[in-house]
Amino acid sequence: MNLKKIIENESKRWVAGGIIEQEQAQKILGLYPEKKINGFNWGTLIFSSIGGIIFGLGVILFFSYNWDKLHRLFKLALILSALLSAEIIAFYIKFKKEKTALSEGIFALGTMFFGGGIWLVAQVYNIDEHYPNGFFIWGLGALLMGWALHSSVQGIIASSIFSLWCGIEAFEFSYSPHIVFPLILLGIVPLALRKESILLFAIAIFSFLICLLFVGIKLFEIYLYLVFISVGAMFIALSVLLKASIFSRDKSKISFIYPVLMIFGNICYWSVLFCLTFKSICRDLSREIDIFQNYYATLYVSIFFILSIISWILIFIPFSRFKYLMKDFLPIGYLAIPVSLILTLFPLLYYYSPNYSKNDDFLLLTAIFFNIIYVFQALSLISYGSRHLSILHIFWGTMLFAILVFARYIDLFTSLLIRSIVFLLVGTGIFYIGLMYSKSKKQIGS
Amino acid sequence: MNKKFLILVIALQILVLIFMSAEREFILLFGKNVRLRTVPVDPYDPFRGEFVALNYDISFIQLDIIKDPTIDIESFNSPFYVLLKENEDGIWDIKNCSLTKPPNSELFIRGRIDRHSYYNDKYLHLKYGIEKFFVQQGKGLEIEKKARDKGNIRIPLEVNVAIGNSGIAVAKSMEWSPIGVGVEVLERPQLRNLSGRNERNSNSEMEPPIRKSPKIKLTLKNCSEKVLGIIILPDYASFELLSSERSTKNFIFRKTLNQNIKIQDSDLKLLKPQEKIDVIFDLADPRWFVKNKKNEYVEIGDISNDSWGNMIRIRYKSPLRKECNHLKHADITWYGTLKSPNVSVSGNID
Numbered sequence: 001m002n003l004k005k006i007i008e009n010e011s012k013r014w015v016a017g018g019i020i021e022q023e024q025a026q027k028i029l030g031l032y033p034e035k036k037i038n039g040f041n042w043g044t045l046i047f048s049s050i051g052g053i054i055f056g057l058g059v060i061l062f063f064s065y066n067w068d069k070l071h072r073l074f075k076l077a078l079i080l081s082a083l084l085s086a087e088i089i090a091f092y093i094k095f096k097k098e099k100t101a102l103s104e105g106i107f108a109l110g111t112m113f114f115g116g117g118i119w120l121v122a123q124v125y126n127i128d129e130h131y132p133n134g135f136f137i138w139g140l141g142a143l144l145m146g147w148a149l150h151s152s153v154q155g156i157i158a159s160s161i162f163s164l165w166c167g168i169e170a171f172e173f174s175y176s177p178h179i180v181f182p183l184i185l186l187g188i189v190p191l192a193l194r195k196e197s198i199l200l201f202a203i204a205i206f207s208f209l210i211c212l213l214f215v216g217i218k219l220f221e222i223y224l225y226l227v228f229i230s231v232g233a234m235f236i237a238l239s240v241l242l243k244a245s246i247f248s249r250d251k252s253k254i255s256f257i258y259p260v261l262m263i264f265g266n267i268c269y270w271s272v273l274f275c276l277t278f279k280s281i282c283r284d285l286s287r288e289i290d291i292f293q294n295y296y297a298t299l300y301v302s303i304f305f306i307l308s309i310i311s312w313i314l315i316f317i318p319f320s321r322f323k324y325l326m327k328d329f330l331p332i333g334y335l336a337i338p339v340s341l342i343l344t345l346f347p348l349l350y351y352y353s354p355n356y357s358k359n360d361d362f363l364l365l366t367a368i369f370f371n372i373i374y375v376f377q378a379l380s381l382i383s384y385g386s387r388h389l390s391i392l393h394i395f396w397g398t399m400l401f402a403i404l405v406f407a408r409y410i411d412l413f414t415s416l417l418i419r420s421i422v423f424l425l426v427g428t429g430i431f432y433i434g435l436m437y438s439k440s441k442k443q444i445g446s
Numbered sequence: 447m448n449k450k451f452l453i454l455v456i457a458l459q460i461l462v463l464i465f466m467s468a469e470r471e472f473i474l475l476f477g478k479n480v481r482l483r484t485v486p487v488d489p490y491d492p493f494r495g496e497f498v499a500l501n502y503d504i505s506f507i508q509l510d511i512i513k514d515p516t517i518d519i520e521s522f523n524s525p526f527y528v529l530l531k532e533n534e535d536g537i538w539d540i541k542n543c544s545l546t547k548p549p550n551s552e553l554f555i556r557g558r559i560d561r562h563s564y565y566n567d568k569y570l571h572l573k574y575g576i577e578k579f580f581v582q583q584g585k586g587l588e589i590e591k592k593a594r595d596k597g598n599i600r601i602p603l604e605v606n607v608a609i610g611n612s613g614i615a616v617a618k619s620m621e622w623s624p625i626g627v628g629v630e631v632l633e634r635p636q637l638r639n640l641s642g643r644n645e646r647n648s649n650s651e652m653e654p655p656i657r658k659s660p661k662i663k664l665t666l667k668n669c670s671e672k673v674l675g676i677i678i679l680p681d682y683a684s685f686e687l688l689s690s691e692r693s694t695k696n697f698i699f700r701k702t703l704n705q706n707i708k709i710q711d712s713d714l715k716l717l718k719p720q721e722k723i724d725v726i727f728d729l730a731d732p733r734w735f736v737k738n739k740k741n742e743y744v745e746i747g748d749i750s751n752d753s754w755g756n757m758i759r760i761r762y763k764s765p766l767r768k769e770c771n772h773l774k775h776a777d778i779t780w781y782g783t784l785k786s787p788n789v790s791v792s793g794n795i796d
Contacts, residue, residue, distance in 0.1 A: 064495030068582040076467050080460060087456045095449070110456075117463040123494040125470035126617040128578040141459050148452040 004032045048105020049153040056112020063120045072124040079117045086110035094149075104153050111142045111157055132173070135165035143187050152200040155191045159184065159200075159207040166211040170218040176296060177215075184208045193254050202260045205235075209264060212300075222285055223297035226344055229272035230304035233337045235265025237311030240334070244325050270400060273340060277374050277404060278411070279367040286347035286363055305341065312338045331393065333380025336373045343369055374404055386436045394437060398430055473616045477608035478553055480530060480538040483623070484603050485593065496586040497578040498620075500605060503785070504528060504540050504555075505577070506569045506691040526572060527554045527613055534767055535782025537604065547613070556613030569691040576607060576617040592622070598795070599628035599667045599722075600787055624670035627784045629760065632726070633661035634793030635747050658747025659729035660793040664760050664786055666725075668717035675714045675779035676723060677764050683707050684764065685725065687734055690757035690788045692796070695750055697758060698737040709765055711774050727760060729791075750791040757796065760786040 011025035020028075059082065063075065087110045094103035115138040121127070122134060139161035146154035162180050169177045184207055192201035212231065216224035239261035242254065275281050315330075316322050326332070346366045378401040385393030405426050484500040507528070524545070530553050531541035538553075548554045557572040581589065593601055602623040608616045636656050664685075668674045678684050682701070689697040715723050727734065735743035750756040763783045770776045788796035 064583075066495045066580055066582045068585070073471075076463075080463060083463070084456075084460060087459075091452070091456075110459075114459045114463070117459075118466070119494050121463060121466045121470075123580040125467065125474075126497075126576060126579050127470065128573070129575040137462060141455075141462070144455045144458065145452075148448070148455040 004029070007032060045101035045104050045153070048102050049108045050105075052105040052107075052109035053112055053157065056109050056116060059113060060116040060119060063116060064123065066123060075120060075124060079113060079120050083110055083113040083117055086113055104149070104151055107145060107149060107151065108153050108157060111138075111145055111154060114138060114141045115161070130173075132165050132168045132177075135161055135168065136177070139165055139183070143183065146188070146191050150191070150195060152192070152195050152197040155188050155195075155197075155200045156203050159188055159203045162188075163207045163210050163214075167214045170214040174218050176219050178296070180211050181208065184211065193257070196253070196256060198256055198260060201257050205260055205264050209268065219294075220297040220300065221294065223294060223301050225272050225275060225281070225285065226301045227297070227304055228268045229276075229344055230301065230308045230341065232265045232268030232270070232272065233341050234304060234308035234311050235261040236269060236334065236337060237265075237308065237315055239265055240315060240325060240330060241311070243329055244321065266396075269337065269340075273370060273374055273377075274400075274403065274407070276340075276344070276370040277367060277407065279364050282347055282363045282367045282370070285344075286350045308341060309338065312341075331377075331380045331384035333377035333384075336377055336380075340370070340373050343373070371404070371408070375401065378404065382433050386433065386440050389437070389440060391437075394433065398433065402426070402430075469610075469614070470616045473608050473610035473614055474618060477610045477616065479618075480532070480553065480555075480607050480609060481536050481604050481621075482607055483537045484605055485600070494578075494580055496583045497580045498586050498589050498603075500577050500579055500603070500617075502574070502577075502605075504530075504538075505572055505574075507540060507543060507572055508569055508691075524559060526557045526559050528557055528572065528574075529554045533782060534764065535780070537782060550611055553609065554613050555607075555609055555615050574615050576605070576615045579605065579617050579620060589620075598630055599626040599665060599669070601626040601669050602784070622669065623784075624668065624674060625676070625780055625782075625784060626667040626669040627762070627786050628665045628667070629786045629789050629795055630663045630665070631660050631789065631793040631795065632663050633657055635660055635791070657730065659734075659745050659791065660747075660789065661726065661728045661730070662760070662789055664725045664727060664762075665722050666717075666762065666784070667722040668719055671719050673719070673778060674717050675773075675775045676717055677709060677714050677770065677773075677779060678723065678725065679707050679709065679713055679765070682725075682727075682733065684762055685727075686761050686763070687727070687729075688759045688761055688785070690759050692788055693757040694755035697746065697750075697756075700735045700737075700743045701733045709770055709773065714770075714773055714775055714779060716775060716778075746791055756791045757788040758791065759788055762786075 008029060011020070011028055014020045015022050015025050059079075063079065067075075086106055090103045090106035090110060093099050093106060115134075118134045118138055122131065139158050142154050142158035142161060145151065146158055162183055166177055166180045169175045184204055188204040188207070189201065192198075192204055209231070212227060213224075216227055220227060239258045242258035242261065245255050276285075315325060343366065346369075347363065350362055350366075378397050381393045381397030381400070383397075385391065385395075385397060405422065409422065482502050482504060484502045526543060526545065527548055528543045529541040529548055530538040532538050544554075555574055557574040560571045560573045589603075593603065604621045604623055606618045606621065608618055610616075635658050666676055668676075686701065687697075687699045689695070689699075717723060729746050732743070734746065736746045736749065738744045738749050746758070761783060762785075764779070764781045767776070767779075767781045770779060770781075773779065790796070
């Protein structure tokens with residue numbers, strides 16, 4: 001039930017009870033205008049697009065059966081005419097009938113036919129050149145269509161194809177298609193911003209991270225941690241800046257993307273931070289990190305690290321913005337993110353230090369620092385949630401804290417007595433958080 | 447939204463497809479035709495359907511035959527031009543190779559250096575973009591089954607390929623070789639301990655000598671539907687043993703092909719359809735000895751005790767057609783070369 005309906009029902013009760021007059025009830029209702037029904041037919045868009053994509057996949061599979069009774073030129077003519085027909089029909093529906101939603105679905109079908117055509121040509125002429133190139137050309141076709149139509153659906157198709165392309169290149173050929181990153185960040189993300197499509201933006205960022213992961217697993221080795229912690233920290237910083245802009249006068253048009261950056265940023269940042277709380281991973285970092293060995297990884301780490309630091313500087317400077325953010329939006333623990341970033345350089349420093357391989361107490365110290373930052377940030381989330389009555393912050397803060405406690409429970413303490421004390425303390429702490437939360441709720445309620 | 451841009455993108459998509467197909471169609475229509483020998487296996491591709499994966503004889507190139515000093519064998523994926531020559535049986539083989547495009551008077555195929563052989567750094571693996579032949583679903587398995595015949599006989603596939611002026615190849619069609627080849631290990635070497643000594647007590651005079659190298663039976667089978675003649679010269683003159691491109695060790699055999707022999711009608715064996723002929727190779731025989739590190743010829747089992755990694759192949763080579771014109775059945779005789787499947791020195795068949 002929407003708000004207007006609730007107030008309408010309530011006002012009837014208030015009028016009947018003599019609390020307000022009918023005239024006043026009408027005035028109150030007048031404050032809530034009827035929600036405008038969006039003229040765009042989302043249902044048609046969603047169903048026709050999904051239908052178009054699935055139908056297109058069916059066509060690709062149909063051709064992949066490879067009827068040997070059909071002449072190759074007949075097959076080619078069939079797919080070319082299917083592609084042309086789909087595009088012409090979609091064009092006609094869009095511009096003559098002005099049914100944009102339906103045309104999106106048919107244009108999506110056209111893009112699938114384009115992909116089908118690429119694979120059919122490869123099949124007909126037994127082409128076994130570097131086959132991921134087919135995905136690259138297909139994705140490029142979808143991206144261009146996305147810009148030609150200003151279409152989120154085409155952007156989503158392009159994102160998916162680029163991710164597939166990157167995965168195949170990385171896992172099957174151990175090759176990093178670096179161009180995929182500018183294609184997503186400069187090709188798909190601006191399309192999402194222009195369309196103000198949070199879905200396309202989320203998918204583009206997801207594709208970006210997936211591609212980074214694919215390339216990272218195969219080629220970055222230990223650098224993967226550094227890349228992802230930098231990207232996570234950068235996303236969080238950008239998200240905080242955008243979130244602040246929502247509440248400021250100069251509300252940015254692109255501020256709608258802040259939750260996406262916040263979610264993905266947190267996933268990347270916390271995952272790596274958790275890993276770095278293990279001494280063994282800090283040791284691996286210090287052993288295998290050689291910036292002169294893996295140039296591409298060094299380049300990626302440097303770019304994201306610098307961008308991340310710049311993003312955080314933008315939060316701290318000017319000081320007025322920092323004060324403003326601290327007041328309402330930023331849990332204090334987030335201030336430790338730049339510290340984590342700088343701390344990731346420690347294993348690298350150790351690698352090039354004269355003490356390398358002599359004494360690894362330094363690495364234990366680094367891991368302890370990461371543990372302290374992790375705990376500080378998790379508790380800060382809980383504290384922020386308690387103060388602002390945000391169950392989400394409390395939940396995640398508690399979860400993250402509990403995960404760390406379990407990890408340390410397994411790898412740190414062998415004594416059952418110490419383990420029991422840790423659990424007693426953690427349990428008491430969480431119980432205390434619950435009390436604090438309910439106290440804050442009561443205070444705000446009164 | 448710009449309608450003109452949209453029309454341009456649609457036109458671009460169609461042009462991409464037309465360009466991709468037109469280039470290959472042109473080669474199919476006007477390219478030079480060659481026939482290459484290959485061995486099939488059958489996998490599946492979710493986008494392009496079922497295909498027969500082809501491993502051509504020319505896919506492996508021995509580093510020794512690369513005479514061009516500018517060739518950097520480490521530059522994987524760089525274009526590589528392989529000049530071809532036609533054999534007696536109409537199969538084309540490697541003549542030479544080059545990093546630069548040869549003149550158009552030569553017939554060459556463009557490939558890319560894929561990698562070193564997984565097993566042996568004496569070979570390079572090349573890819574020509576024709577390693578997949580797409581077939582209707584279900585037929586790939588049929589082809590694979592036929593390629594392995596019913597027993598241990600392998601029937602090679604011969605692929606008709608059109609080659610354009612720039613060396614781009616397009617696989618057109620496939621045909622079965624009329625002769626199949628198979629190997630069987632009659633006697634395997636006996637296991638030795640790590641020190642290389644025989645497990646049994648070597649002092650015992652009653653014990654028979656331990657076999658160190660395998661005894662292999664090579665079978666040639668007429669897989670066509672007509673009678674074919676096969677010339678088997680005396681004293682194994684039609685055969686040579688080769689170190690396999692998949693072998694971890696590179697063997698140099700004492701005996702090489704020697705076909706300066708007057709060919710007689712008695713050397714020609716007529717094979718009815720499905721009929722076979724067997725030839726026994728005992729690798730303990732000194733004629734099949736290989737060179738060791740001291741440049742001495744020794745039994746192959748003496749320098750190799752690897753269970754799978756060290757592999758050899760037997761190659762049959764018929765005399766040239768012009769040398770056989772005086773024979774009674776010269777016209778129905780099969781001329782060409784055939785390689786057996788890989789056999790490991792320990793007696794396993796690949």
